[in-house]
Amino acid sequence: MTASAELFDPATGQWTPTGSMNLARIRAVASLLPDGRVLVAGGHNDNNLSSAEIYDPASGTWSVTGFMASQGAAGALLLSNGQVLIQHFSGPDEVFDPVSGRFTFAPGGLSSADGKLVSLLSDGRVLLLSDSGTNNKIYDPASGSLSTAFSVDPYTTAGARLLPDGRVLIRSTYFKWVGQINRAYLFNVAAITITPASPEIDGPDVLLPSGLIFIAGGVDSQAANQQPILYDPSTDQIIVVPAMDQPFVASSVLLSDGRVLVISRDRTNSGSGSAVVSEIYSPGAYSNPAPVLxxxxxxNPASDSDFITLDIRGNSFLxxxxxxxxSTRLVTIYLGARRIVAFVPPSLRAALTSSGVTVTNPAPAGGTTDPVRVGFVAPPPVITSISPNAAVRGSQFTAVVSGQNIGDPTSVTFTGTGVTGTIQSAGSSTTLILSVQVAAGAALGTRSLTIVTPSGSVTLDAALRIQSASAPSTAPMPITEVETGAIRNGYAVITPLSGSxxxxxxxxxxxxxxxxVQxxxxxxxxxxxxxxxxxxxxVQTISRNLGIAIANSSGTAASIVMTLRVDDGTAVGAPVTLSIQGRQQLARFVTELFPSSAIGAAFRGNVTIQSSIPVSIVGIHFSGIEFSTVPVPVASAPLSATSPVIFPQFAMSGGWATTLSLLNTSSGAISGRVDIFDTNGNxxxxTLNG
Incomplete structure (x- = not known):
């Protein structure tokens, strides 16, 4: 038994001694405090202890704090209000207030008879599990109330882990004459239901940033080595990982870089004094998403010495x-992919006002949000498009919804019955990925799409068209003229003959x-x-862009000036000037016309196009392979019935096809000619096929 303590440096992989506790103890409980200090309580050193100490990492020293009413401690859990809930082996439980340094009885008279502290839930309540399996409860620290959870077989709890989607993985162990029996369950908190799960293995677990659970394994009652595993709660699949050097695992901790520190005992020489061994588990390749706020x-802190609790909502939290x-990292509590609680000590109150709060998902990939102030609420959502926007009965497909502030939806619904959308991962604030299921009996017609987020709701009318599946008599065949070769651009002119x-x-x-046709x-x-x-x-990351085509059908050169402006009308950078010779055409994306310093990764505003002589202009909005044409507002006189008709963009080959439709609405015959010119006017x- 010792009073010594050590610190582990993940960068070097080295342990270094720090200050020693005032009293040697073993089997104590520990919890991080809101200001970054560490509380160690209970334990024993020949006798059960009621004392507690606090370690200050800034000074490397320990100080004695208040005494508990009972001796020993079975568990410690940092609550979302910043207090630490301490459970005893028997009798009433207690809470530790880090501001006053005192222990008091837990609200509502919570005691060890109500179950073991195993996990916080995403709403801040506490899941309690009993050895009987039939008296599991949920405890609300704010009100002190208890509610019934679920019943399972009588197993001793081996571990419980809150998952990103709000469910809880529960693992338990039961000792019978045949040996150790392990069980695992997934607890759906919202529905208060429990289902069996695959990882029937003992040992401490860690939630990895990828959403997988690393379970260190260990040695069961028959001294059989249980190999560590990865568990995927989204598929209920188990992935075997390499064995550790030492199977007697005591604890495991997630490091800030996504690796796992595993602490084991080397029992090659038996005895309670066996050496402690640490190992590092490095997960396989993965890519973190960017957080969405x-x-x-x-x-509202009660006094100047109280910390401030931040309730941070969003999506893709790890x-x-x-x-x-x-630049100061706060102590946080992870409450799932949509919620984090963070604690601001009094020393950072001024910085909270001046610098704001940032949320960072570390590498690989990941990202950091812009600084926001307390009270920040994301703007309401906006939907601009959904792709694809048509489907047949009995189909299932992936749809991409584009817009703004849609990265944290609470629900997605289509009007009518028979069409459902399930939110998928890998979205962002401007892109939402849906798995859409259309029932075989879904009614034909258009459906509106409604997205609800914590900051509001938005509906896109006629977002999806449900149509009958018309099986062709033969499978479509590739069209060589259209689908191969380089894209050929140009423009089309329809000229009526004299008198027509x-x-x-x-x-x-x-x-x-x-x-x-795609x-x-x-x-x-x-x-x-x-x-x-x-x-x-x-938005360049999702290939959202604006294409502009200008055709000069006259015999003289046209001088073009393009000016880029943000939403308030302020010009961005210098105007772009170019010349289009007579009978020639130009087709470019905005990102090709203006420098990257003006456009950046994303841009929203407008472009004004001025020409020295009359020209024909068209705009095409692209989002990946989806595109839509843009009406051209002009101030000139309308087209004359006898004037030539000019279409400033004509595309052929390389996957593009152009259909020209001509309709005679007069009572007599009309005649004329159709000319297709390339970009140089030739x-x-x-090939005409229709």
Whole structure:
């Protein structure tokens, strides 16, 4: 038995001695405090102890704090209010107040008879499990109330772990004459239901940033080595990992970089004094998501010496997510992928006001939110599109919803019956991934999509069209002329002969693969113009962009000036000036026309296009392979019935096809010609098939 203590440095893998406790003890309980100090309580040194000490990592020293009413301690749990709940082997439980340094009885008269402290739940309540299996309860520290949870077989609890989705993995052990029997369950807190799970293994566990559970294993009652495993709670699958050097595992701790420190006993020489051995487990390759913030609220401290409790809501929080005020990392409690509680000590109150709060998911990948102030609430959600936007009965597919502030949805619903959307991982604040299921008997027609987030709700009307599946008599065949080769750009001119009128014309662009159209959009002809504007919405990581095509069908050069502006009308950078020679055409993305210093990773605003002579202009919004054409606002006179019709963009080959539709609405015959020109004004040879 010893009073010594040591610190582990993950960077060097070395242990170094620090200050010694005032009293030697073994089998004590410990808990991190809201200000970063450590509470150690109970234990024994020939007698059960009621004393407690606090370690200050800043000074490396220990100090005696208040005494508990009872001797010994069976468990310690940091609560979301910043107090530490201490459970005793018998009698009433207690709470430790780190501000006053005193122990008091737990609210509601909680005692060891109510069950073992095993896990916090995502709402801040505490799950208690009994050895009988039939008296499991949920304790609310705020009110002191107890409610019934569920019943299972009478097993001694080996561990419980809160999962990112709010469920709890419970592992238990039962000793019978045949030996040690392990069981595992998944507890659904919302439904108060419990189902069997696969990881029937003993040993301490750690929730990895990837969402997998690392269970260190150990040695059962028959001295059989239980190999460590990874458990995937989303699929109930077990993944075997390499064995450890020492199977007698005492504890395991998640390090800030995502590795796991495992502490074991080397019992090659038996005896209670066997050496302590530490090992590091490094998970396989994975990629952390960026955190999404929805709101940050705070408690009202009772005095200047009280800490401030931050309730942080959002999505994609990890078990090693860091919350910082300025450059100082706060003590946090992980309450699932959507909630973290953080504690701000009095010394950081001024910085909390001046610097705000940032949330960081560490590498690999990950990211850091912009600093926000207490009281922050994310703007309401916005939906701009869903892709695909059509489906047939009896289908299941993945849909991508684009918009703003949609990264933390609480529900996603389609109108009517027979269509459901399930939220998938890997989304962001601007992209939501849905698994959509369309029942075989779903009604035909359009469905609206509603997304609800903590900051509001939004509905996209006619978001999804349900249609009958029409099985073709033959499978579509690839179209060589359309799907191979390089993309050929140009423009089209429909010219009525003298004395005739122009047909009603539309042009439809389509992306084709294996003979099937993947996406398409249509435009109507617009008058030649010397000035127009387009909305610009660019997010380069999801290939959201604006394409602009300008055709100069005249015989003289056109001088073009493009000016990029943010939403308030302020110009960004210098205008772009270019020249389009007579009979030529230009088709470029906004990200090609303007420098990256102006566009950045994302941009929202508008672009104004001015020309020295009248030209034909079209805009096309892209989001991946999905695109839509943009109406061109012009101030010139409408098209004359006898004027040539110009479409400033025509695309062929490389996966693109263009359909030209001509409709004669007059009572007599009309005649004219259709010319397709390439970007240099030369006639383009195309294959007509319709």
């Amino acid at each position: 929805t709101s940050v609220t705070s408690s 078990s090693n997510t860091a919350v910082n005020v300025g 009128v122009a047909p009603v014309s539309t042009l439809t662009y389509g992306m084709v693969r294996d003979g099937a 996406s398409h959009g249509s435009i109507l002809p617009t008058p030649l113009t010397t000035e127009t504007s387009f909305l610009v919405d660019v 006639p383009m040879t195309v």
